[in-house]
Amino acid sequence: MPKTHVTMKVNGSEVERLAEPRTLLVHFLREQAQLTGTHIGCETSHCGACTIDIDGMSVKSCTMLAVQANGSEITTIEGMANVDGSLSALQEGFRMMHGLQCGFCTPGMIVRAHRLLQENPSPTETEIRAGISGNICRCTGYQNIVKAIQYAAAKINGVDYKEAAE
Amino acid sequence: MNDLTPTREQREAALEGMGCKRKRVEDIRFTQGRGNYVDDVKLPGMLHGDFVRSPHAHARVKSIDSTEALKVPGVLAVITAETLKTVNLAWMPTLAGDVQMVLADGKVLFQNQEVAFVVATDRYAADDGVNKVVVEYEALPVLVDPFKAMDPDAPVLREDLAGKTSGAHGPRKHHNHIFEWAIGDKDLTDAAFAKAEVTIKEMISYHRTHPSPLETCQCVCSFDKIKGELTIWGTFQAPHVIRTVVSLIAKIPEQKIHVIAPDIGGGFGNKVGAYPGYICAAVASIVTGKPVKWVEDRIENLTATSFARDYHMTTELAATKEGKVTGLRVHVLADHGAFDACADPSKWPAGFFNIVTGSYDFPVAHCVVDGIYTNKAPGGVAYRCSFRVTEAAYCIERAMDILAQKLGMDPAELRLKNFVRPEQFPYHSALGWEYDSGDYHTAMRKMMEAVDYAGLRKEQADKRAAFKRGETRDIMGIGVSFFTEIVGAGPSKNCDILGIAMFDSCEIRLHPTGSGIARVGTKSQGQGHETTWAQIIATEIGIPADNIMVEEGNTDTAPYGLGTYGSRSTPVAGAAIAMAARKIKAKAQMIAAYKLEVHEDDLEWDIDGFRVKGLPEKVMSMKDICWAAYNSVPPGMEPGLEAVSYYDPPNMTYPFGAYLCVMEIDVDTGVYKIRRFYALDDCGTRINPMIIEGQIHGGLTEAFAIAMGQEIRYDSEGNVVTGSFMDFFMPTAVETPHWETDFTVTPSPHHPIGAKGVGESPNVGGVPAFSNAVNDAFSFLGSTHIQMPHDFWRNWQAAKSLGVLG
Numbered sequence: 022m023p024k025t026h027v028t029m030k031v032n033g034s035e036v037e038r039l040a041e042p043r044t045l046l047v048h049f050l051r052e053q054a055q056l057t058g059t060h061i062g063c064e065t066s067h068c069g070a071c072t073i074d075i076d077g078m079s080v081k082s083c084t085m086l087a088v089q090a091n092g093s094e095i096t097t098i099e100g101m102a103n104v105d106g107s108l109s110a111l112q113e114g115f116r117m118m119h120g121l122q123c124g125f126c127t128p129g130m131i132v133r134a135h136r137l138l139q140e141n142p143s144p145t146e147t148e149i150r151a152g153i154s155g156n157i158c159r160c161t162g163y164q165n166i167v168k169a170i171q172y173a174a175a176k177i178n179g180v181d182y183k184e185a186a187e
Numbered sequence: 188m189n190d191l192t193p194t195r196e197q198r199e200a201a202l203e204g205m206g207c208k209r210k211r212v213e214d215i216r217f218t219q220g221r222g223n224y225v226d227d228v229k230l231p232g233m234l235h236g237d238f239v240r241s242p243h244a245h246a247r248v249k250s251i252d253s254t255e256a257l258k259v260p261g262v263l264a265v266i267t268a269e270t271l272k273t274v275n276l277a278w279m280p281t282l283a284g285d286v287q288m289v290l291a292d293g294k295v296l297f298q299n300q301e302v303a304f305v306v307a308t309d310r311y312a313a314d315d316g317v318n319k320v321v322v323e324y325e326a327l328p329v330l331v332d333p334f335k336a337m338d339p340d341a342p343v344l345r346e347d348l349a350g351k352t353s354g355a356h357g358p359r360k361h362h363n364h365i366f367e368w369a370i371g372d373k374d375l376t377d378a379a380f381a382k383a384e385v386t387i388k389e390m391i392s393y394h395r396t397h398p399s400p401l402e403t404c405q406c407v408c409s410f411d412k413i414k415g416e417l418t419i420w421g422t423f424q425a426p427h428v429i430r431t432v433v434s435l436i437a438k439i440p441e442q443k444i445h446v447i448a449p450d451i452g453g454g455f456g457n458k459v460g461a462y463p464g465y466i467c468a469a470v471a472s473i474v475t476g477k478p479v480k481w482v483e484d485r486i487e488n489l490t491a492t493s494f495a496r497d498y499h500m501t502t503e504l505a506a507t508k509e510g511k512v513t514g515l516r517v518h519v520l521a522d523h524g525a526f527d528a529c530a531d532p533s534k535w536p537a538g539f540f541n542i543v544t545g546s547y548d549f550p551v552a553h554c555v556v557d558g559i560y561t562n563k564a565p566g567g568v569a570y571r572c573s574f575r576v577t578e579a580a581y582c583i584e585r586a587m588d589i590l591a592q593k594l595g596m597d598p599a600e601l602r603l604k605n606f607v608r609p610e611q612f613p614y615h616s617a618l619g620w621e622y623d624s625g626d627y628h629t630a631m632r633k634m635m636e637a638v639d640y641a642g643l644r645k646e647q648a649d650k651r652a653a654f655k656r657g658e659t660r661d662i663m664g665i666g667v668s669f670f671t672e673i674v675g676a677g678p679s680k681n682c683d684i685l686g687i688a689m690f691d692s693c694e695i696r697l698h699p700t701g702s703g704i705a706r707v708g709t710k711s712q713g714q715g716h717e718t719t720w721a722q723i724i725a726t727e728i729g730i731p732a733d734n735i736m737v738e739e740g741n742t743d744t745a746p747y748g749l750g751t752y753g754s755r756s757t758p759v760a761g762a763a764i765a766m767a768a769r770k771i772k773a774k775a776q777m778i779a780a781y782k783l784e785v786h787e788d789d790l791e792w793d794i795d796g797f798r799v800k801g802l803p804e805k806v807m808s809m810k811d812i813c814w815a816a817y818n819s820v821p822p823g824m825e826p827g828l829e830a831v832s833y834y835d836p837p838n839m840t841y842p843f844g845a846y847l848c849v850m851e852i853d854v855d856t857g858v859y860k861i862r863r864f865y866a867l868d869d870c871g872t873r874i875n876p877m878i879i880e881g882q883i884h885g886g887l888t889e890a891f892a893i894a895m896g897q898e899i900r901y902d903s904e905g906n907v908v909t910g911s912f913m914d915f916f917m918p919t920a921v922e923t924p925h926w927e928t929d930f931t932v933t934p935s936p937h938h939p940i941g942a943k944g945v946g947e948s949p950n951v952g953g954v955p956a957f958s959n960a961v962n963d964a965f966s967f968l969g970s971t972h973i974q975m976p977h978d979f980w981r982n983w984q985a986a987k988s989l990g991v992l993g
């Protein structure tokens with residue numbers, strides 16, 4: 022199949038490759054751009070393991086073609102750490118609150134939570150649960166993921182994290 | 188000593204040993220997308236394989252034509268059963284003593300069965316090839332109902348077994364019958380029923396479901412023709428066993444097979460079995476001389492890799508009027524699908540289902556399990572449960588509620604009345620197990636107090652009265668469940684897999700500067716072994732957990748172990764780790780005695796080193812002992828500080844717990860609301876409370892899914908109608924309830940550190956708590972048992988059949 026020229030900015034760097042028009046964005050990122058942090062759990066938009074950030078929106082990269090992302094700006098899990106390489110508030114929150122087990126859903130979950138906090142810097146538990154409902158986790162039962170996001174929100178807002186009364 | 192000398196507490200805290208909520212070391216890489224899962228493995232020249240699968244559930248394969256497929260750019264080979272026959276691999280042995288087709292050999296027996304394997308330069312080309320393979324089928328009558336499978340005129344599914352009147356587990360009664368397994372005393376049990384004051388009988392079904400970890404099953408096989416060596420990266424819960432199986436069936440010497448299980452994205456039992464994808468990728472690599480990757484997609488995972496449950500249990504209890512149970516009788520029809528590929532230890536065709544007497548002191552019991560072939564996917568796995576324990580716990584916990592209802596007793600009271608009493612441990616059950624330790628009454632009472640059980644029942648009585656007066660359309664259910672699990676498979680006297688005894692192993696090597704590496708025979712799929720195994724070692728030998736690196740999953744470096752499933756890692760490998768550490772400590776003590784110039788017996792252990800008794804200043808830290816082990820050991824002693832332990836446990840371990848679910852159901856819509864879920868677990872000694880709690884949350888969420896909606900369903904033609912996450916219920920953060928956890932600690936008396944294993948308990952105990960809540964809600968309307976899963980529609984149906992809809 023003839024290939025098309027695709028270029029996009031991923032985590033701040035230009036990525037320029039030839040791809041078949043039918044290539045899924047997630048495959049393009051994982052195979053061509055060699056960024057394997059974005060995972061594949063279903064390839065049908067149901068699980069969220071492949072969630073990335075495109076031009077300020079959370080997108081499931083398994084149901085978008087690479088060519089559709091031509092010219093866009095993308096952030097994947099590999100672009101989520103602080104500039105100095107240390108763990109971002111969200112990454113730290115997931116570790117501190119035990120928001121992951123096998124870690125397979127985690128990249129998608131963190132990228133999604135990142136966008137959620139951009140849109141709503143102090144979400145309630147209900148808002149967090151609704152905000153991550155496109156991302157399935159089979160290991161954690163979500164409770165600690167919610168706490169991880171609350172922890173990050175508190176840290177970003179410069180307040181002390183207090184476990185919400187249960 | 189001065190002000191800078193750390194206190195005892197500080198020294199202990201610095202170790203981050205057992206009991207500490209140590210943060211996970213794994214998370215540093217996982218939160219940055221730096222995990223290394225199988226699909227991340229990329230090798231030069233790597234090819235990709237994809238399956239042609241059967242659209243039919245039962246059909247004769249008349250021909251397979253690959254001509255057009257081979258013309259597709261990028262396609263290099265199409266492998267069929269005929270290809271596999273040339274290397275004697277058309278069929279493979281299953282873990283349960285049956286054989287299974289790798290690729291369709293003459294006919295197909297379930298929908299999406301593997302028919303041909305297309306190998307191409309990339310996954311898109313492989314998929315193009317799959318679409319071009321032409322297979323001609325002749326449809327045959329389909330059998331999906333296990334109850335009809337035993338009819339004399341039921342279609343014959345397994346023609347390869349024609350005329351065979353006995354199988355791996357004894358006589359076969361019928362052409363679709365796999366085995367009959369009977370346990371307990373039939374005569375005594377029948378006698379107990381003959382003179383019983385009260386009896387109940389109910390068909391309790393546990394539907395077919397699926398573990399579906401977020402990462403599907405996958406592998407990369409790479410055969411090096413020059414060396415004759417095969418390397419396999421795979422999502423394996425038991426890498427060593429895979430190596431042995433591959434060696435036995437592919438006839439490659441075991442030392443020339445390297446099995447590597449890198450990071451795994453959840454397993455839950457799904458990744459125990461051996462699947463055709465592994466065999467085909469290996470053969471393809473041998474044939475093409477290139478590495479071959481096989482990655483299953485979600486539909487393939489749900490429809491063709493190992494299912495769970497599918498037990499239909501006719502259950503009877505005999506009791507006195509006062510509620511003392513005098514006998515239990517269970518007959519199970521077990522739907523195993525097209526091949527008996529259940530992941531059970533060899534001697535147990537129905538796993539540990541014989542823990543079906545649960546937490547109760549029943550004088551007699553008798554249980555019969557019939558295994559049946561149908562046109563469904565094979566491979567019953569222990570989905571977050573050790574080998575059919577979940578089915579057993581569900582069976583007895585529903586039965587106890589049904590009995591309570593018949594007796595007009597409170598279900599918690601009935602349980603308290605029948606529990607094994609603390610002084611009866613070690614307890615011998617009527618079906619042959621020896622329970623190590625337990626204190627059920629304390630756990631149950633703690634739970635009842637924590638939730639104000641009496642208050643809840645009072646509220647329920649008021650609500651029922653209001654419902655009857657027509658003031659509300661909501662009904663309230665209180666689901667009580669108490670479970671005893673049997674984990675830690677297992678003692679070699681009880682358990683083996685394909686003849687390999689189920690021990691586990693650990694090798695610890697300490698380095699001169701006071702750090703070390705521990706290699707263990709298990710394989711974490713999210714359980715956090717890299718964190719917790721180091722905690723055991725920290726407490727045992729006084730080296731900070733941060734200084735111990737844990738490595739698993741590489742058969743070249745790890746000692747032979749039986750892997751991670753059935754909550755066996757802590758009970759078996761956890762013991763091996765403690766025993767290896769103790770061997771090191773014994774040698775360390777000799778070195779310390781030599782260096783401190785005292786007799787060994789004059790030394791005592793003190794958190795992170797040895798101290799001369801009565802002389803608190805004369806100490807030698809473990810760190811210093813490590814250095815000494817490499818430069819000044821006692822004359823005649825070998826230098827170095829390392830040890831290996833292969834631990835064969837004397838018994839299984841028996842964690843237990845008391846769960847409670849409060850639910851409200853709107854009878855007009857069937858919509859339920861989980862108001863409260865409380866889970867008290869006793870898993871003996873707790874290594875990392877944070878990780879334990881996390882596992883309980885996860886297990887409860889899986890239990891919630893199974894009880895409240897998740898099911899693998901087939902239509903009458905054998906089509907899977909729940910083949911994607913669109914139709915197969917996967918709870919998100921929105922549906923998932925809030926979990927309250929609690930605990931008691933009753934250590935295992937035979938385990939070196941008293942730990943019992945916990946990961947599966949919440950699934951085992953959770954499912955009956957949810958189901959009992961639903962059933963309890965409807966019970967005052969005259970219903971005794973409603974089958975799972977209890978989704979909105981089924982609740983509405985139940986309300987309708989009970990005549991309470993307008």
Ligand code: FES
Pocket residue numbers: 060061062063064065066067068069070071072081082083084
């Ligand atoms: S892989 Fe994209 S949503 Fe599941």
Ligand code: FES
Pocket residue numbers: 120121122123124125126127157158159160161401452453713
């Ligand atoms: S941590 Fe395993 S899927 Fe979320």
